[in-house]
Amino acid sequence: VNQTVAPGGPLRGELAVPGDKSISHRALLFGALAKGTTGITGLGPGGDVKSTMACLKAMGADIEVHLVRKQTLVAVKGKGMRAFAQPSAALDCGNSGTSMRLLMGILSGQDFSAKLTGDASLKRRPMARVADPLTKMGAAIKLSKGGKAPVTVKGGALRGIEFVSPVASAQLKSAVLLAGLFADGATTVTEPARSRDHTEWMLRHFRLPVSRRALTVSTEGVKGFAAQPVRVPGDASSAAFWVVAATLVPGSELTIPELNANPTRTAYLSLLERMGAQLERKPWEEGIIGATEPVMDLVVRSSSLKACDVSEDEVPGLIDEIPILALAATQAEGTSRFRGLAELRVKESDRLSAIAKILTQLGAEAKVEGDDLVVSGPAPLKGRALDSLHDHRLAMTGAIAGLLAKGQTTIKHAECADISYPGFFDELKSVRS
C-alpha cells in the first residue's frame, strides 16, 4: 500500500502513542512463565507483539484479549516456567527480532525442541550471537546457513555463565538473562555499552533476582514466580516521530501523555535538547498500579535546531531513533555526525544505507562514512516516492519527511508501519487538522 503525505501545518493538542513494544513483549513472556494471571493494560497493538503472543499460544499459553470501554485488557494465565508444550509447527516470529531472540532464551530452559522462523527480513538477521552464549549454558541450537533463522532450540539442564557480550544488544542480553532464570547458579551479562534495560525492570517487577554493577547485570536460577499486574506506558520510539515533527513544524505544541521515561529509551530527547529542542518533561507521581518503569507527560514546542555529534557509546540508547534523528539533522544548522552505527546494518533492513539513500532522494546532504552517518543542514526537502523497504521505522521517517518537504511524498509499502504503530497514518492526518 502507498501512502501520500502533503506538507502540513502545526501539530497541536494531545496525542497518545501505542504501548511500548519492548515492554509489551516482556510483559507477555514473563506473564506466561509466571504462576497465576498477569493482567496487562496498554499492551502495544503492533504486529511484533502479536507475533510473541501467537508463539506463546502455539506452546499452549492461555492468553485472553478483551476489549472493554475501548481499552484492551490482556489476561495471561501463566502455569509456571516449565508448563509449555512442544509446538506442533515452527513458531513464526514474523518481522520480530525481539520475539525470536527472547524466545530462544526461554526455549533453552524447556525440555523439548522447537523451531523458530520469521519473514524474509528476520531470516537475514544474525542469530549466532544469541546461540553462542545459550549453547555455553547447555542448550543445543541449530542455526541455518550463515548463523541465521530458522533456528531450532533444544532445551536442556542449563548452568549459569559469565557472558561478556561483543555487542550492546538488549535482545541478546535479555535472551541470556531469561535462560539464566532456568539455570543452576548465577548468570551475568557484561555489555560494551548500556542497552535498554526493560528486562532488568521486569525482573524486578516480578520480584526476581537481578542486580547491576556498571555494565554488568546478574540474575539467578529460580523454581518459579508469581504473576503481577503490568501497565504498559506509551512507546518512546513511536513518540520520537511526533517529537521530531512537532519540533520542526513551526507553531507546534504537542503533548504526549503517559510516555515511558526510562533513560535507556529517552536518550533521543536529551540529544534533541542538545540540538536546541524545547521539551518539557512532566514526570508522573509513583504509584500507578502495574507500572514497571518511570512515566511522564511530554510537551514539545517547535524550535530551530543545530547540528549534533553522536558518539558510538550513545548509539545503543538511540538505536531505534537514528532514522528520525537523521531526518532532524537535515533541518539542523551545520554538519551532524552519528558515529559507530554498525548495528543499524542488521536491523529490519540495512537502516544505515537506507536512511542515507532516503535523505539524499529528498534532496538533503547525507552520506555514510565507514560506520558513521554524516548529515548537513539545513536543507530544503523535495517530496517524492520513497521505498520503505518494508521497514516500519523507515516508512514513518519518510512520512514525517513528507510533512516538511515541498510537494507530495509517497511512501511505498507503508502498511509495514503496523509492525510497531498501527494507525500511524490516520494519526498523521488527525494531528494536523
Ligand code: S3P
Ligand atoms: C529491542 C532491542 C533493540 C531494538 C529493538 C527492540 C528489545 O534491538 O532495536 O527494536 O526489545 O530488546 P537490539 O537489542 O538487538 O539492538
